[in-house]
Amino acid sequence: xxxxxxxxxGDNVVLGDNIELERYVILGEKTGRKIAxxxxxxxxxxxxxxxxVIYLGTRIGPELRTGHNVVxxxxxxxxxxxxxxxxxxxxxxxxxxxHVKIHCNCYVAQYTVIEDDAFMAPGTIIANDxxxxxxxxxxxxxxxxxxRGAQIGCNCTLRPGVTIGEYALVGAGSVVTKDIPPxxxxxxxxxxxxKTIDDIAAA
Numbered sequence: 001x002x003x004x005x006x007x008x009x010g011d012n013v014v015l016g017d018n019i020e021l022e023r024y025v026i027l028g029e030k031t032g033r034k035i036a037x038x039x040x041x042x043x044x045x046x047x048x049x050x051x052x053v054i055y056l057g058t059r060i061g062p063e064l065r066t067g068h069n070v071v072x073x074x075x076x077x078x079x080x081x082x083x084x085x086x087x088x089x090x091x092x093x094x095x096x097x098x099h100v101k102i103h104c105n106c107y108v109a110q111y112t113v114i115e116d117d118a119f120m121a122p123g124t125i126i127a128n129d130x131x132x133x134x135x136x137x138x139x140x141x142x143x144x145x146x147x148r149g150a151q152i153g154c155n156c157t158l159r160p161g162v163t164i165g166e167y168a169l170v171g172a173g174s175v176v177t178k179d180i181p182p183x184x185x186x187x188x189x190x191x192x193x194x195k196t197i198d199d200i201a202a203a
């Protein structure tokens with residue numbers, strides 16, 4: 001990290017080489033939560049566009065690409081080549097693999113797991129609280145798990161704790177209330193399995 005970047009963002013922000021920062025970027029935003037590790041680490045060759053805010057306490061691999069007005073909260077562990085488009089939010093405590101694409105206007109709730117090569121189309125919303133409003137504060141937040149290569153269509157909602165299987169396709173506008181098996185097409189409200197990926201390929 002260059003001396004200029006250290007002065008601008010502070011010692012807790014560790015930037016790799018060849019980082020492209022547009023104007024009005026905030027790196028190292030403070031959280032009101034108590035966390036063990038305050039360092040923000042961003043790997044080489046990132047492109048971080050204006051309006052992006054990334055909190056202290058997160059680790060991001062190389063080749064990060066953000067759109068405008070992206071927020072990435074604390075205690076996230078993110079692999080290489082995350083592409084996250086404009087106006088999307090990754091809340092705290094998530095685990096995101098390599099080569100994940102998150103399109104515009106998406107919300108990734110706390111404690112979500114997204115594996116390698118997964119894709120979220122515009123408007124995907126993830127929930128993690130079975131009883132919102134704090135009627136049962138003793139119950140933990142449970143984010144969904146999106147397995148390797150799964151594809152989520154536009155304007156989908158994923159309920160807390162569901163698993164989207166490997167290479168599954170979830171059609172646009174679906175509300176996922178139960179686990180989706182691997183390698184199937186599912187859609188609807190609630191989402192139901194319609195056919196397998198092999199059936200689609202053979203058609």
